[in-house]
Amino acid sequence: MSGNSPDFTVSLRAAGLRPTRQRVALARVLFEGGHRHVTAESLHAEVKAGRMPVSLATVYNTLNQFRDAGLLREVVVAPGRSYFDTNTGHHHHFYVETDGELHDFPSDSVTVDGLPAPPKGTSLSRVDVIVRVRR
Amino acid sequence: MSGNSPDFTVSLRAAGLRPTRQRVALARVLFEGGHRHVTAESLHAEVKAGRMPVSLATVYNTLNQFRDAGLLREVVVAPGRSYFDTNTGHHHHFYVETDGELHDFPSDSVTVDGLPAPPKGTSLSRVDVIVRVRR
DNA sequence: CAAGCAGTTTAGAAACATTCTAAACAATTG
DNA sequence: CAATTGTTTAGAATGTTTCTAAACTGCTTG
Secondary structure, three states, X not given: OOOOOXXXXXXXXXXXXXXXXXXHHHHHHHHOOOOOEEOHHHHHHHHHOOOOOOOHHHHHHHHHHHHHOOOOEEEEEEOOEEEEEOOOOOEEEEEEOOOOEEEEEEOOXXXXXXXXXXXXXXXXXXXXXXXXXXX | OOOOOOOHHHHHHHOOOOOOHHHHHHHHHHHOXXXXXXXXXXXXXXXXXXXXXXXXXXXXXXXXXXXXOOOOEEXXXXXXXXXXXXXXXXXXXXXXXXXXXXXXXXXXXOEEEOOOOOOOOOEEEEEEXXXXXXX
């Protein structure tokens, strides 16, 4: 049988995206294993060597589309340093400033209390907590 | 009397920076009024017209030096969107995603509880809370 | 206060990340 | 399987930030 690898064709279609070869290949790399943090460049480098190479422009397009579809979460940690996180559940991040590493930590234990109301005319989109550490 | 404008020469020297004309001019623009959020470009535009114009490269250098000296705090909200905040005290930010505005809010009321210990071999640098909202 | 040194500023080039363009291509629909 | 529409692509363009090397300035010393 062949049911041991998720059908990305279906999930892409469900997200309103045509399941092209490139998008399926990227989805596989991103979602087949455990959670990952990638940059556009790192994902491009990873996929370029494989059997379905994808152009850098498409990697950017796809990451943005996946993010907009809620399949990925973008975390901006420093100017010119943007990560895409396959973990879209509630959680926060450690950022090791000295070497640019990003690590998840569960939000179970963390509580953010006493947030003021959003400015007039706006509604809450997300609360990001980034714990910056140095080695 | 002349004691109503802070002596930036002194504070720059205290920060280990030579009080050059450019740095004093930028310090005045940044610190003379209330708290501000600037980008390198916005600060450059503001100062370019005045009587002590400063090159863009120097604006970048100076913002980075002020940040390193603890005079400014850098807040990265989106790829290619970095603000410098003259408020270096404990506080957090609202970011209005739809129009790129950044607003402070006091951290008095906000508590972040239950943060896990920093990864082995690292020490805490800062905790950033960014509340993202949409208009 | 002139000379000299080290640190600073500058314009322009370079580096980097990201988006755009328009032409070739592939997925879908009938 | 032809038509349509959406997608991919290389390369150019944009935008931000850093680098370079030459000119300049603040500081110290005699």
